[in-house]
Amino acid sequence: MLTREAVFRQIDADRVIPIQEVVGVLYDNYLRMPVRFRHRGREYDVVELIGAFRESSSPPSTLYLVRVQEGTVFALYLDLTELVEQGGQMFWRGQWVLHFQVEEEEAMLVDLRLKQIADFHGHLCPDLALGYRVSQYALERLTMALMSGVLLRVIVENTTSAVDAIQHMTGCTVGNRRLLVRDWGKHVYTFIYSDSEGLRLSLRPGILPANPEMAELEGKIQAGQATLMETARYQTLLDQRIMFILETPAETLFAACYRPVGWPMDQHAMAFARCEVCDEPVLETHLILQNGRHCCLGCVSGRLPVCAEE
Ligand SMILES: [Zn+2]
Ligand SMILES: [Zn+2]
CATH class of the missing domain: 3.30.1330.130 (60s Ribosomal Protein L30; Chain: A;)
Incomplete structure (x- = not known):
């Protein structure tokens, strides 16, 4: 989730997704902020008002920067279109516009x-x-x-x-x-x-010289003995190395x-034969003659014994 500072950084860098659509808003007169809005058939509950900004005085316009339940930050404003008279008083009539969504921060992966x-x-x-x-x-x-x-x-x-x-x-x-x-x-x-x-x-x-601190932390992580801070530190070192490679x-x-350079001759056949040890089908080009029997490489290496069927 974007921090408050990151929200402003994103907006300043124009990392926003423009929406500019009219939406239905539930405005809380006591809190003086939108608390819920409806966009493309979905309800969004506002959980945080990041800021309310006076954008213009005539017509009076306020832009609300709100965070919704899912964590996304949106900008909403009330677009006041006309001044109407009602019972001797003047009122602004307008509509709520969902202005944009702030892009989630992806510091590493802009590509x-x-x-x-x-x-x-x-x-x-x-x-x-x-x-x-x-x-x-x-x-x-x-x-x-x-x-x-x-x-x-x-x-x-x-x-x-x-x-x-x-x-x-x-x-x-x-x-x-x-x-x-x-x-x-x-x-x-x-x-x-x-x-x-x-x-x-x-x-x-x-x-890419070896980094002793990185190697030590890697050892701890692989042994399941790294603390949260050590794991976080390792990630930072990794990020630095990745950035170096990318930049x-x-x-x-x-x-x-x-x-x-030549490409090795393709020995790949389509025909299958049977291994005389495990009886499993094997490409005939991959059979090996051992002690008078045609065997697959698995049986020759002996490292992958065939298991009995359950
Ligand atoms: Zn990987
Ligand atoms: Zn075999």
Whole structure:
């Protein structure tokens, strides 16, 4: 929820959603403020008057900045349209106008594309930000090459959150077989834009130095021993790192080079065979001959025993 200060900051920066619609208002004469209004079939209960502002004196007009039950802040004003005489007295006649809604603060995610990626991934983290920046940089540099309609393919050399950003940004996914994920623990990305050429982008050494405080807090959090304040502090450090990644020029973050690169031959078959150990269907290209029997990789590794059906 926006603080009072943030409401004014948002309004000053024009971060408002204009509405400008006539609404029905319940005005409390004792409190001298709107306490309820109706907008597009919904009732809104006012829970806080953030301010009442005299906007003009003729006709007298007051703008009310109110917070409703849901936490959203709206601006309402009484639009006085005509002065009428009734029983020898003059009255203003008018209508209530819902002027605008104040946008919720999103200090980190002003970039809509990045917000979509964070929604897909589940949160915004430094690795996701790196994946976002590296694909953005690659797409920029490869604009001309990709105009010919060639399908982009990507090889990533880590299995961090960055992979999700790459998939979202480039459309190259594990599922459509245009993304190859190698678990080499390196922020190195090769964007292949022709049969034999790729743009290799790698994180420059020393650009994201280890932060001892961050590492210590991370350890505590993973061990379930961090206090609320430590957890909050960790978030601040994370935010700082994310902001650094988002604000640093791409060429400062990544070293770039063009290099010859091929795409591994597609060994993907459609036909299924049976593993002679677990009896489960397995792509025939993925069978391995061991001790005279054709086995699946699961049975060969022995790490994933087949469980009995319940
Ligand atoms: Zn993540
Ligand atoms: Zn098997």
